[in-house]
Amino acid sequence: MTISKPVLDAFIDDHLSEQETIRVEKAVRESPELQAQLSSIIASRDMGDHSIGAIWRREHLSCPTREELLSYKDEALDPMRLDYIKFHLETVGCKACKANLSDLIPSSNSNTDPAIMKKHLQFLENSKVLLPKRP
Numbered sequence: 440m441t442i443s444k445p446v447l448d449a450f451i452d453d454h455l456s457e458q459e460t461i462r463v464e465k466a467v468r469e470s471p472e473l474q475a476q477l478s479s480i481i482a483s484r485d486m487g488d489h490s491i492g493a494i495w496r497r498e499h500l501s502c503p504t505r506e507e508l509l510s511y512k513d514e515a516l517d518p519m520r521l522d523y524i525k526f527h528l529e530t531v532g533c534k535a536c537k538a539n540l541s542d543l544i545p546s547s548n549s550n551t552d553p554a555i556m557k558k559h560l561q562f563l564e565n566s567k568v569l570l571p572k573r574p
C-alpha cells in the first residue's frame with residue numbers, strides 16, 4: 440500500500456477522518472520508508488514550508504466559513520456549494536469544520552428545547568449548594 444504526500448500532509452495536519460488516520464498510522468508504523476518520508480516532511484515544515492499547498496492547508500483556506508456552515512445546515516446555499524461542503528465534511532472529514540458545525544447546531548437548538556432548558560436550570564439550582572456562601 441502506498442500513501443501519497445498529500446495524505447501524509449493531511450495526516451500531520453490532523454485533517455483525515457478517524458479511519459484514515461488509523462490506516463496511515465498503521466502503515467507508517469510498519470514502513471521505515473514512510474517513517475523517513477514523514478520525518479522529512481516534518482523537517483521541511485520546520486524550515487518553513489511556504490508552498491501554496493502548505494499555506495492552503497495551514498490556513499484552512501479550503502474550509503467554508505462559519506456563515507457558510509450555518510447556511511449549509513439550513514441548505515440555504517447553491518447546490519454546488521452544498522455539495523462541496525458535504526464533501527469537505529463527510530469525505531475529507533475536516534475536523535475543524537465538523538467542530539464548527541456541531542458548535543453551530545446545539546447553539547440554535549438548545550434555547551428552543553424546553554426539556555434541555557429545564558435540565559440546565561435544574562442543574563444550576565442543584566449546584567448552588569456547592570458554591571461557597573457569600574458573606
Ligand SMILES: [Zn+2]
Pocket residue numbers: 499501502503527533534535536537
Ligand atoms: Zn474544513
